[in-house]
Amino acid sequence: MKDFLDNLSRYPRYFITFTLGIFFFLFDILKPYLERPLTAIALVGLMGGIFAFTFFTLRAMLGLSPV
Template sequence: MQDFFQNISRYPRYFITFTLGIFFFLFERLKPLLNRPVTAIALVSLLFSVFAFTFFTLRAMLGLNPV
């Protein structure tokens, strides 16, 4: 039974490592786009719009504030 709990305790560490790896990979792929002002503005606008879309969609789905 102790092996079971020891195995379960590894999952959060795996999840954090996996998530950070994805973010680091995406940042390295998008970093060259930040060199030019036009692409940097487009990238920041895209990230902001994705965040806003997700925020408002979850807010409407959870019924926190009627839209």
């Protein structure tokens, strides 16, 4: 049973490491675009638009607000 619990405790650590690796990889790709003001504004606007689209879509799908 101890081996099972030790193995089970590794999964959250793996998930956190995997998620941070994805964010660091994406940041490394997007870093050159953040150096110029015009592309940085466009990138921030795109990220905000994606977040807003996801937020409002999930609210409508889950029935949290009348549409």
